[in-house]
Amino acid sequence: MRGGGGGRNAAARARLAARLLAVLGCVLTAEAQLTGVLDDCLCDIESIDDFNTFKIFPKIQKLQERDYFRYYKVNLKRPCPFWADDGHCSIKDCHVEPCPESKIPVGIKAGSSNKYSKAANNSKELEDCEQANKLGAVNSTLSNQSKEAFIDWARYDDSQDHFCELDDERSPDAQYVDLLLNPERYTGYKGPSAWRVWNSIYEENCFKPRSVYRPLNPLAPSRGGDDGESFYTWLEGLCLEKRVFYKLISGLHASINLHLCANYLLEETWGKPRWGPNVKEFTRRFDPAETKGEGPRRLKNLYFLYLIELRALSKVAPYFERAVVDLYTGNGHEDAESKALLLDIFRDTKSFHMHFDEKSMFAGDKKGAKSLKEEFRLHFKNISRIMDCVGCDKCRLWGKLQTQGLGTALKILFSEKEIQSLPENSPSKGFQLTRQEIVALVNAFGRLSTSIKELQNFKVLLQQTR
Template sequence: MRKLILFLVFLKISDCYFGSQEDDDCFCQLQGKIDDCTCNVDTVDHFNNVKIYPRLRSLLQKDFFRFFKINLFKKCPFWQDDSQCGIRYCHVEPCKENEVPVGLKEKDDKRLKLENKYVKDADCKHGIDNKLGEINTTISDQAREDFALWSAYDDAQENFCLLDDFDEDSNYVDLLLNPERFTGYKGDSAHRIWQTIYSENCFRPNGKFNSYIQSHTLNNMCLEERVFYRAISGLHASINIHVCAKYLLRESSFKYPQGEWGQNLEEFHRKFSPEMTNGEGPSWLRNLYFLYLLELRALQKASFYMEKEEFYTGNDSEDWDTRLAIKDLLNIVRNFPHHFDESTMFKGHVQAKKLKQEFKQHFRNISSIMDCVGCEKCKLWGKLQVQGLGTALKILFSGKFDKIGMDDNTSKKNFQLLRTEIVALLNSIGRLSTSIYELDEFRFILR
């Protein structure tokens, strides 16, 4: 029976590629110009699959990016959370002390060491101490620490999500040992997460409240509201593609001790085909491309800042390789000619400022909702990708990255990104890049 269903799914979706009278009813709609952007789907496909995906796949294996500190034990702040997943594939095993690179632990003793060495090492002649140095060149070490903490506090006000890597219950997790894939977590608990995100935290056209916004109504929203929705919808689509591409096909056995994982065409059809999604599936996939361009633009905007990072873990040879790989990736990203243009957003005065605050507050709420996810592994990747998107929004809309350039020696003194923010941003782009690559794999199978 399962083989028959898969065969029917194959016939339905493959109509796109062999030509049929139902071309308007299938994934052929995933083509042409990406909404609210300046380039086409096929342009992104080629750029990502040929240039970005292979580089990110290699880079994210490096220790700097594979260890992520996170608090998986925060209580849900919105409802009683009694839905902890008991499936063994949901479990996340935190790293043991001796498994974490020594360089990461060295910077973990105090909040003052939040990847903030430029502030920490500043003296009376540089950065925040400069004016004070003209008055008092004997400023104490304690005062320096206070200034650094004030700087970190000021930067935190620009955050679009809540960071918890310095919570008492936070632990390092090895992302390579806990890959994002289908865990069996589904049903009412999982549905409530997305229902709450869409119905209570996305801007709504005409005051209508439903689990998602119909694509034909988006023109009734302003650009900023559309951007917010497309970003959340794109994240949702990306996560669903990961689930379909790494689906548990067979439980653990002697032949497959970790279970058999692979592509599930039936699940892909259920999540994205027009007939199963009230015609919205192709629009959700297009939103994936939109989010990819948005986060790629953030990486491009912060690229000169990133190049000044040391990516320190304590392993000199690997740290050297990481810096070279980052420079190579950033050079490719900078040369992409069709970046998202954030400069058209939040124009005006009082109303624009209010809208920006609402935009930020909605996203902060979504970051808190991630603590309500009942599956540990889903929570891990949900929090990481939301934090990555939040970091991208911070880069794009804080205004502090607008003038950073190759010769700007003050950029790191004026604005900081924590290590966890950098790790989240690169892994988040990595997840989007993988989704676009996997989407091409689904296309190939269904030809």
């Protein structure tokens, strides 16, 4: 009997060893594919890893904890504009806890109706939160010059080429959410509802050629015989702008998946959940063998998206470097520290020596380039509207925020001349960003920075299985 048990144990150990070798082989294969220079730019992955780990990640984490950037106003009740609502996620982790009015810094609420917090800085101390919510209470303390400036800002916003469908912050359904208390993580939301959202994004908005019959949606059922190489050959026939569009969406999808894998509900005992990295889930979504070679490509698209948003941060720096721009919450000391940290991050972004060159996009004849840019903008705006179809409130919150962040980055990249020509002392002329756009921009890039850091952590966890 002992001999038989030993034989069974030996066989079990052999099977375990075979599985570990298979995992190790996949790790080495993935690492071999996830190196070198990215397509459509001259930057290598190793440089991004080092830059993000040692310069950006620690600072962007600190910035996201500041009051100005942790409170995001969002409408999670907007109906889906494309199909009948198929029900909201009933899992408790899908729930978003809105922030009580009393917790919102008075300066943020006072400035929510304004484009610039500098003018709010000139207002008198507001007596309570109820008074702060009344636009009349704010307007009564403003100079005529500031009032005219607000009109100018509104006119400019109406003419801006927005890449996102923006929430109406004045809607009674719009609420402030504390992002630190509602972290992005795996909620259990999946199935037909999630599939429909991503399928609509990929199949209807990613410039899919009619000749490509295979679904672009990674969540779609696989067809036998397909491989990563044959799947990605369709990209080669597209112009740069359309290739970039697909990579941005794929990179955003990869980043979101990484967040879910890194912050996964591992167990829940006695009502106390334990969240952490799920190596098995990461392998299922990104391993070359599990994804037929597509996993490493998805992760490369994450790096490409990181480069795009990094470039936008470096381009928008002059907008914030002006003394007229404050990150106003009502706490003067914290506001000054927040702006100093933001400018420090901008200096780091400018020091990166392998930026994506956005000037290579829309560089053809003026008429064709203008038409393509408009098509690009409308496709992305459509994707921002699809985020209102997400059935899980927490997923919808982070989907809307990250989509708006990317849309703001695109707005910046295509407004370089307007940013460069900004007057130093006038807040009302030219390029503008709302507070919501600023918060979304910083937090969206923070999510990408976290994704790349978590990717390094997963590499270590996988190598520990050797």
